[in-house]
Amino acid sequence: MTALARTHPLRRIPHAGSLGMILLLLVAGRLVNPSFLSPMNLWAVLSVSALLAVASAGQTLVILSGNQGIDLSVGAIMTLTALMVSGMAGSSDEAVPLTLAVVLALGALIGLANGIGVRFLALYPLVVTLGVSFVIEGLALVYAQSQPPQMPGPLIESIGIGRFFGIPWLVVIGAVMTVLMTLLLRFTRYGRQLYLVGSNIRAAQMAGVPVTRVVLTTYAASGLLAAVAGVLLYGYVASANLSIGAPYTMMTIAATVIGGTALSGGSGSFIGTVLGAVIFSLISNLLIMLGLGPALRYAISGLVLIAVLFATSRDAA
Amino acid sequence: MKLASLLAGASMLCLAAAAASADDLAFLKNVDHGDGPFKIGFSNGFIGNAWRAQHVEGVEKAAAELKEAGLVSDVIVVNSTSGASGQIAQINSLLAQGIDALVINPVSAEPLMPIVQRAVDSGVLVVVADNPLPMDNVLNVSLDHTQYWGISTEWLIDAIGGKGNIVAIEGLAGNTANDWRVRARDAVLAEHPDVTLLSSVIGGWDQAQAREAMAGLLTAYGDQINGVLIQEVMNEGAIRAYKAAGVAVPPLTGDYVLSYLKLWKADPELQSVAVANPPGVGSDALRITVELLSGGTLDTEKLVANPLNADFSNTILIPEPYVVEREANTTRPWCSEQVKCISLDEAIALLDGQSDAASLDSTLTQDEVRALYFK
Numbered sequence: 141m142t143a144l145a146r147t148h149p150l151r152r153i154p155h156a157g158s159l160g161m162i163l164l165l166l167v168a169g170r171l172v173n174p175s176f177l178s179p180m181n182l183w184a185v186l187s188v189s190a191l192l193a194v195a196s197a198g199q200t201l202v203i204l205s206g207n208q209g210i211d212l213s214v215g216a217i218m219t220l221t222a223l224m225v226s227g228m229a230g231s232s233d234e235a236v237p238l239t240l241a242v243v244l245a246l247g248a249l250i251g252l253a254n255g256i257g258v259r260f261l262a263l264y265p266l267v268v269t270l271g272v273s274f275v276i277e278g279l280a281l282v283y284a285q286s287q288p289p290q291m292p293g294p295l296i297e298s299i300g301i302g303r304f305f306g307i308p309w310l311v312v313i314g315a316v317m318t319v320l321m322t323l324l325l326r327f328t329r330y331g332r333q334l335y336l337v338g339s340n341i342r343a344a345q346m347a348g349v350p351v352t353r354v355v356l357t358t359y360a361a362s363g364l365l366a367a368v369a370g371v372l373l374y375g376y377v378a379s380a381n382l383s384i385g386a387p388y389t390m391m392t393i394a395a396t397v398i399g400g401t402a403l404s405g406g407s408g409s410f411i412g413t414v415l416g417a418v419i420f421s422l423i424s425n426l427l428i429m430l431g432l433g434p435a436l437r438y439a440i441s442g443l444v445l446i447a448v449l450f451a452t453s454r455d456a457a
Numbered sequence: 458m459k460l461a462s463l464l465a466g467a468s469m470l471c472l473a474a475a476a477a478s479a480d481d482l483a484f485l486k487n488v489d490h491g492d493g494p495f496k497i498g499f500s501n502g503f504i505g506n507a508w509r510a511q512h513v514e515g516v517e518k519a520a521a522e523l524k525e526a527g528l529v530s531d532v533i534v535v536n537s538t539s540g541a542s543g544q545i546a547q548i549n550s551l552l553a554q555g556i557d558a559l560v561i562n563p564v565s566a567e568p569l570m571p572i573v574q575r576a577v578d579s580g581v582l583v584v585v586a587d588n589p590l591p592m593d594n595v596l597n598v599s600l601d602h603t604q605y606w607g608i609s610t611e612w613l614i615d616a617i618g619g620k621g622n623i624v625a626i627e628g629l630a631g632n633t634a635n636d637w638r639v640r641a642r643d644a645v646l647a648e649h650p651d652v653t654l655l656s657s658v659i660g661g662w663d664q665a666q667a668r669e670a671m672a673g674l675l676t677a678y679g680d681q682i683n684g685v686l687i688q689e690v691m692n693e694g695a696i697r698a699y700k701a702a703g704v705a706v707p708p709l710t711g712d713y714v715l716s717y718l719k720l721w722k723a724d725p726e727l728q729s730v731a732v733a734n735p736p737g738v739g740s741d742a743l744r745i746t747v748e749l750l751s752g753g754t755l756d757t758e759k760l761v762a763n764p765l766n767a768d769f770s771n772t773i774l775i776p777e778p779y780v781v782e783r784e785a786n787t788t789r790p791w792c793s794e795q796v797k798c799i800s801l802d803e804a805i806a807l808l809d810g811q812s813d814a815a816s817l818d819s820t821l822t823q824d825e826v827r828a829l830y831f832k
Contacts, residue, residue, distance in 0.1 A: 175676050180702045184672035187701065191665075277538070285510060290813045291716050301701040308701065377664035377694045379716055381814075383505040384665065421669075428673030431656040 157451045158415035165422040185421050190314025192417040195369035198362030199392040200413045205358045206338030206405020209265050214366045216273040218385030220280045221370025226380040227287035233295045244367050251363020255356040289380040299375030321410035339406030483594040487582040488749050490557040494530040495750045498551035502544045502564025504536040507814035515740035541568035548572050558582040558746045586742035591765035597772040598742035604777045606638035608791045609710040610645040612730040613684045616708035620651035621683035624674045626660040628688045660691040667691030671698035685709040716813035731781040737820035744826045753831040778819035
């Protein structure tokens with residue numbers, strides 16, 4: 141980075157690239173269709189963004205932890221969670237608290253298994269989490285066959301389409317998650333240690349950072365957060381099947397990286413990921429509105445994503 | 458002139474007869490595997506949803522009955538969870554086990570054709586269930602997707618009063634069944650110039666994607682949308698987009714799984730239809746295979762053009778068994794003995810005691826297979 145770039149006024153605004161891109165997409169959307177900026181559409185886009193942001197929370201932690209950290213089991217955990225909530229809680233609210241406790245604990249356990257593979261078996265995170273995702277897919281298949289999905293009860297139903305003082309519940313939950321994650325990363329000891337481990341694991345170790353604990357916590361948290369996202373996804377669509385979470389593995393990585401978190405670890409923020417999720421959702425909303433054919437839409441969304449990455453994450457690279 | 462045309466007509470008839478004679482049909486050259494009992498492999502290309510699970514269950518149930526009857530010695534069922542490469546590997550292993558016939562639901566056409574060709578070359582009878590292959594030396598047993606979206610489209614046009622605007626949410630572009638359905642839709646729409654298709658988007662047979670797509674369509678077209686034409690799995694997602702936006706749901710084509718039928722029943726305002734696309738086609742394909750191996754003579758008049766290559770006449774189309782409306786309407790032009798027009802309550806009763814994910818299904822017995830498709 142040149143001195144000029146560093147002192148450029150725009151560079152002093154955090155997330156200038158992402159915010160600029162969002163502004164650009166909003167203007168483009170308004171030009172395509174005046175109702176793009178209607179509250180109805182903005183809430184719809186924000187709901188999708190919130191779902192993706194929560195799904196990406198764990199991914200952000202894992203990528204921040206560096207050392208090739210990546211979690212390819214996010215989608216599989218979301219699928220298993222959605223199926224289990226559907227199968228266990230059924231159409232009533234009574235069993236929801238117990239079900240939530242079970243699925244969140246299971247998510248954390250799966251994440252812990254990922255962490256153990258990464259830290260103690262010294263395997264590449266890509267390999268460990270991919271392997272674990274296959275195991276979970278198998279479990280999900282067995283589970284779905286023994287306990288077929290059912291329709292959700294009123295509580296889950298309202299997560300998906302209900303509102304809280306006019307704001308969709310998904311958006312409320314996404315906002316709370318953003319505050320909690322930001323507090324976690326900025327103001328807790330774990331947060332500071334995570335950035336140290338992500339930047340330079342040896343230096344962190346020498347400085348007395350409990351590296352093993354940080355890595356295990358990070359992967360366990362990722363599993364737990366993926367389970368939370370699975371519950372929200374089930375609320376969003378009201379039915380579950382074996383491929384429901386699959387698209388989210390890649391989408392969470394994209395949202396995290398678009399949001400400016402370096403794939404090399406140690407640098408980035410959750411706010412960035414949230415903005416990445418918003419950009420991702422705006423692009424798909426805009427392309428649907430343009431009414432383009434599917435082939436062109438895939439190609440354009442790929443190109444736009446590359447352009448967005450170019451605009452938002454050049455510093456990290 | 459008259460004589461000439463008569464002669465021409467007669468020669469055409471002869472040609473047609475010749476073309477239809479069983480000896481010429483390339484896919485029948487591997488039917489002779491002795492007296493049985495026969496060993497059959499069933500290769501299913503994808504096992505990610507409830508429809509496929511039911512599809513495989515149907516095959517396993519038919520296999521157990523056929524074994525009991527002494528017609529088959531074994532039906533080896535394999536499911537690929539790793540796409541085309543996994544399915545190719547599994548077919549290789551089935552061939553190594555010395556099967557007499559292979560029933561396959563290919564995950565996609567192009568990558569599977571070489572291995573299917575190898576199976577045919579090694580003397581195995583190949584019957585393709587559900588997703589057809591554009592080859593002349595296999596027998597395709599497919600569901601009638603022209604009916605699936607043709608009837609759905611006709612119903613929707615009628616529901617919006619014969620004129621207005623509709624939007625469509627498709628499955629996956631490039632998928633055989635989806636493209637076939639889109640052709641059927643467009644053929645129906647071509648006959649109704651007063652109905653405009655505002656936009657057709659991809660929902661990937663994924664509820665979340667469908668909800669997002671529907672929310673986008675709602676923003677783009679708002680109350681211009683008089684009806685929603687949407688394929689299975691995604692319907693609840695689209696309805697949720699309407700509910701989240703606080704907009705009344707217009708006539709919308711539905712799904713044939715119990716959860717959707719219940720949701721439809723619980724909402725008296727919802728105008729919908731469900732054309733069943735039964736997973737039982739796998740069981741039907743297995744039974745047709747066994748009938749062929751047992752020396753049955755295929756009624757070649759029942760064969761239709763291959764949906765992917767009209768030059769080959771090697772496809773049996775299994776009709777969609779049920780069209781569900783809130784109140785049964787048997788005066789509809791599509792109702793017949795094979796396409797039964799039933800009410801929502803009747804449909805729910807058919808699925809009584811099954812899980813919410815169960816699809817309306819229909820399977821043929823061995824006698825029905827013989828009566829319908831064999832001489």
